Amino acid sequence: xxxxxxxxxxxxxxxxxxxxxxxxxxxxxxxxxxxxxxxxxxxxxxxxxxxxxxxxxxxxxxxxxxxxxxxxxxxxxxxxxxxxxxxxxxxxxxxxxxxxxxxxxxxxxxxxxxxxxxxxxxxxxxxxxxxxxxxxxxxxxxxxxxxxxxxxxxxxxxxxxxxxxxxxxxxxxxxxxxxxxxxxxxxxxxxxxxxxxxxxxxxxxxxxxxxxxxxxxxxxxxxxxxxxxxxxxxxxxxxxxxxxxxxxxxxxxxxxxxxxxxxxxxxxxxxxxxxxxxxxxxxxxxxxxxxxxxxxxxxxxxxxxxxxxxxxxxxxxxxxxxxxxxxxxxxxxxxxxxxxxxxxxxxxxxxxxxxxxxxxxxxxxxxxxxxxxxxxxxxxxxxxxxxxxxxxxxxxxxxxxxxxxxxxxxxxxxxxxxxxxxxxxxxxxxxxxxxxxxxxxxxxxxxxxxxxxxxxxxxxxxxxxxxxxxxxxxxxxxxxxxxxxxxxxxxxxxxxxxxxxxxxxxxxxxxxxxxxxxxxxxxxxxxxxxxxxxxxxxxxxxxxxxxxxxxxxxxxxxxxxxxxxxxxxxxxxxxxxxxxxxxxxxxxxxxxxxxxxxxxxxxxxxxxxxxxxxxxxxxxxxxxxx
RNA sequence: GGGCCCGUGGCCUAGAAUGGAUAAGGCGGCGGCCUCCUAAGCCGCAGAUCGUGGGUUCAAAUCCCACCGGGCCCGCCA
Numbered sequence: 001x002x003x004x005x006x007x008x009x010x011x012x013x014x015x016x017x018x019x020x021x022x023x024x025x026x027x028x029x030x031x032x033x034x035x036x037x038x039x040x041x042x043x044x045x046x047x048x049x050x051x052x053x054x055x056x057x058x059x060x061x062x063x064x065x066x067x068x069x070x071x072x073x074x075x076x077x078x079x080x081x082x083x084x085x086x087x088x089x090x091x092x093x094x095x096x097x098x099x100x101x102x103x104x105x106x107x108x109x110x111x112x113x114x115x116x117x118x119x120x121x122x123x124x125x126x127x128x129x130x131x132x133x134x135x136x137x138x139x140x141x142x143x144x145x146x147x148x149x150x151x152x153x154x155x156x157x158x159x160x161x162x163x164x165x166x167x168x169x170x171x172x173x174x175x176x177x178x179x180x181x182x183x184x185x186x187x188x189x190x191x192x193x194x195x196x197x198x199x200x201x202x203x204x205x206x207x208x209x210x211x212x213x214x215x216x217x218x219x220x221x222x223x224x225x226x227x228x229x230x231x232x233x234x235x236x237x238x239x240x241x242x243x244x245x246x247x248x249x250x251x252x253x254x255x256x257x258x259x260x261x262x263x264x265x266x267x268x269x270x271x272x273x274x275x276x277x278x279x280x281x282x283x284x285x286x287x288x289x290x291x292x293x294x295x296x297x298x299x300x301x302x303x304x305x306x307x308x309x310x311x312x313x314x315x316x317x318x319x320x321x322x323x324x325x326x327x328x329x330x331x332x333x334x335x336x337x338x339x340x341x342x343x344x345x346x347x348x349x350x351x352x353x354x355x356x357x358x359x360x361x362x363x364x365x366x367x368x369x370x371x372x373x374x375x376x377x378x379x380x381x382x383x384x385x386x387x388x389x390x391x392x393x394x395x396x397x398x399x400x401x402x403x404x405x406x407x408x409x410x411x412x413x414x415x416x417x418x419x420x421x422x423x424x425x426x427x428x429x430x431x432x433x434x435x436x437x438x439x440x441x442x443x444x445x446x447x448x449x450x451x452x453x454x455x456x457x458x459x460x461x462x463x464x465x466x467x468x469x470x471x472x473x474x475x476x477x478x479x480x481x482x483x484x485x486x487x488x489x490x491x492x493x494x495x496x497x498x499x500x501x502x503x504x505x506x507x508x509x510x511x512x513x514x515x516x517x518x519x520x521x522x523x524x525x526x527x528x529x530x531x532x533x534x535x536x537x538x539x540x541x542x543x544x545x546x547x548x549x550x551x552x553x554x555x556x557x558x559x560x561x562x563x564x565x566x567x568x569x570x571x572x573x574x575x576x577x578x579x580x581x582x583x584x585x586x587x588x589x590x591x592x593x594x595x596x597x598x599x600x601x602x603x604x605x606x607x608x609x610x611x612x613x614x615x616x617x618x619x620x621x622x623x624x625x626x
Numbered sequence: 627g628g629g630c631c632c633g634u635g636g637c638c639u640a641g642a643a644u645g646g647a648u649a650a651g652g653c654g655g656c657g658g659c660c661u662c663c664u665a666a667g668c669c670g671c672a673g674a675u676c677g678u679g680g681g682u683u684c685a686a687a688u689c690c691c692a693c694c695g696g697g698c699c700c701g702c703c704a
Binding site: 023025027028029032036038041044045050051076077078079123160163164165289290291292293303304306307308311313314315316318320321322324379380381382383384386406408409411429430432454457461477488489490492493494496498501504505506507508509511512514515516518519520522523524525526527562563565567568571574575578581582584585586588589590591604625626 | 696699701
């Protein structure tokens with residue numbers, strides 16, 4: 001085994017030398033060995049000794065006679081640096097990778113634990129824009145990794161199929177003369193979002209009669225019968241099926257679609273409201289500006305209490321969306337007695353089934369042993385999500401399991417806003433997208449642009465390929481490029497879309513990763529020699545660097561189980577690729593002498609396994625020839 | 627007014643949860659490397675008072691406080 005075994009060995013050596021809590025870290029530079037410890041600093045502190053002296057003493061008291069991987073320990077500047085026997089270490093790394101294959105990097109930390117993750121959740125009245133794509137790509141990547149770690153995962157997509165945003169579109173079709181069939185070459189979701197919705201919003205804002213009509217439509221949709229209700233149902237289904245095409249194109253998959261209208265049927269709120277009243281978490285406002293409302297008592301919350309209590313039931317007895325969200329969240333944590341029924345909606349590209357809530361359905365989800373509920377929702381919902389979480393606590397549920405996975409939005413650069421016909425103010429650097437105003441870049445639109453750009457490049461490199469083959473590879477490059485650029489930045493940082501910049505296929509991009517993988521494949525393909533895990537007498541620095549990087553994967557993924565941060569994984573993918581390219585440049589494989597060659601083939605093979613696993617986790621399509 | 631987030635070379639970012647040994651990449655600029663595993667690659671050069679000022683510490687980009695700049699949230703909308 002690789003790094004984990006090495007760390008365990010170093011820890012046990014330190015314990016034998018009398019250190020209670022051996023703190024091991026990866027060395028910052030190879031000259032400091034593979035791993036290092038700063039225990040000397042900790043030990044020196046209370047005794048006021050010199051850390052350098054403590055380190056020296058520790059070094060001398062470490063007994064290496066039974067060590068397997070550790071070859072030497074050196075005290076340098078107070079650090080204890082562990083160097084390994086690279087011959088043994090290299091072989092153990094390769095063996096581990098070959099033994100575990102497609103499972104390499106996984107551990108069983110998720111076994112027997114259930115996780116719910118909800119992502120995408122785009123209103124079914126428009127196509128996905130690039131901001132929604134960030135949500136989908138983050139959510140899907142988290143799902144892929146958790147699945148890999150052995151978690152029993154359920155992927156939800158919440159569909160808000162009622163409310164004003166739907167009524168806007170319905171109004172367009174019913175009263176503004178729009179035909180249900182989109183123009184030539186336009187998808188239905190684009191037609192609804194780009195044309196009908198935008199126009200309808202504009203008209204209703206200007207015309208009180210239309211605004212009133214829209215209110216009636218909202219009510220009728222909620223009543224679950226009548227021609228507007230039926231029309232809405234039709235629109236929702238058609239838009240949703242188009243949206244899913246985009247999601248699938250991005251590589252995402254879902255288990256369950258929870259339709260808001262169906263969820264409301266179960267009257268979760270009534271039950272949750274009852275419990276909130278029992279717990280004295282809500283109260284009725286008999287006077288003041290909120291007279292007639294039921295409010296959630298936030299006085300016990302350190303921060304939220306400063307902004308006043310939250311209305312859950314309005315004076316007209318209808319619920320606010322946050323009330324419905326609390327009820328729905330309670331369901332996710334198993335805090336309601338109701339159990340939705342489902343029927344099959346369709347299939348994901350991988351062949352698994354997607355279920356949708358349905359009164360006539362007979363399938364039920366098996367929610368037990370829930371470990372975490374992850375809700376991928378942009379950062380603007382931080383406050384409401386915090387309220388939901390707090391309410392779950394008041395209900396006596398395990399609110400710490402409820403995670404708002406908040407990510408910053410995608411905004412437009414000045415140049416992209418201008419391209420969309422929006423003139424930014426002189427000092428405006430960031431332009432926020434808006435569905436209502438039709439100011440957004442569609443996810444498909446951007447993938448198409450990327451695909452066309454990539455196709456030029458592919459065709460140039462492979463003049464003998466037919467158009468179909470070129471397009472196929474270009475599509476994979478485009479999807480990879482988009483996914484990578486959306487999951488790589490810190491979730492706390494806004495992405496300011498710059499399509500010019502994004503169309504580049506060099507440097508720290510997914511095409512670089514894909515290309516690196518393809519290069520490795522070619523070496524294996526062209527060789528008919530034996531693959532070996534036995535290193536020659538001396539390893540080159542590039543070989544060591546690459547091997548070393550590969551050993552990080554299991555630990556990195558283990559950390560993911562705790563922090564759910566996608567970024568470090570994307571970062572790791574780049575470094576791993578970069579290390580391979582260095583190796584590729586400096587350590588020839590196919591024309592090395594036989595013993596070196598078979599070992600290097602082993603490294604290349606191991607690289608394709610480890611790197612392939614990482615690419616799959618990130619949802620970056622693998623291309624063997626590009 | 628209250629709260630949250632961000633601020634690292636010209637531009638974009640990593641490093642920050644667990645403080646540690648010379649701050650790491652990409653883009654752009656300049657200069658190199660294909661008779662040999664795909665040059666979507668590799669190497670070199672130039673370019674950083676890690677927003678500012680204090681503090682804690684043997685040690686701060688990282689922790690604490692204040693301030694400055696930018697963004698977001700605070701509706702009987704969702």
